[in-house]
Amino acid sequence: MRKRQGVELVLKPINMHGGGYSNFLRQIKKESQTNYLAKFIIADNPDFEYVACLHDAYYKGQDTKNYIVKTWGYKTLDAFKSDTEVYEFLNSGAKSFENLLGFIRCQDRLVKNKYEIKKKTFDISIKSTVFTQELIDQRASNIDEFFDVIDW
DSSP states (O other): OOOHOOOOOOOOOOOOSSSSHHHHHHHHHHTTTOOOOOOOOOOOTHHHHHHHHHHBBBBOOOHHHHIIIIIIISSHHHHHTTTTTTTHHHTTTHHHHHHHHHHHHTTTOOOOEEEEEEETTTEEEEEEEEEEEGGTSSSSHHHHHHHHHHOO
């Protein structure tokens, strides 16, 4: 994404190797003193196929495996997941990350941040975070906030 969109980011992936929520909190505290403009925590989505399908303007909630195999022409889900050109594929024709973001922005979400971006001073401040417990079992994401912040 950095190369294709011209976004200037340094990504520091941290594999939690399990350990549950307490391990996750320990890692956040450990990283809290590092000097970065902004930090984003992106948790691996347990349903990559669904998120991928949301890139397609023609996807309307069909079974993801069938959609990927029959509509997109992949032999198997593993073939799709191992495609080294998947980013290019998901951002070609009627497919784009803007479709994904448009869908996400219309959905209720478990976590929603209210934030302010001051471009002149490169300052990002979170004003509040709303956590809606009732949505804990629903598919949702707030990755659009990430794109909103990096797209200035």
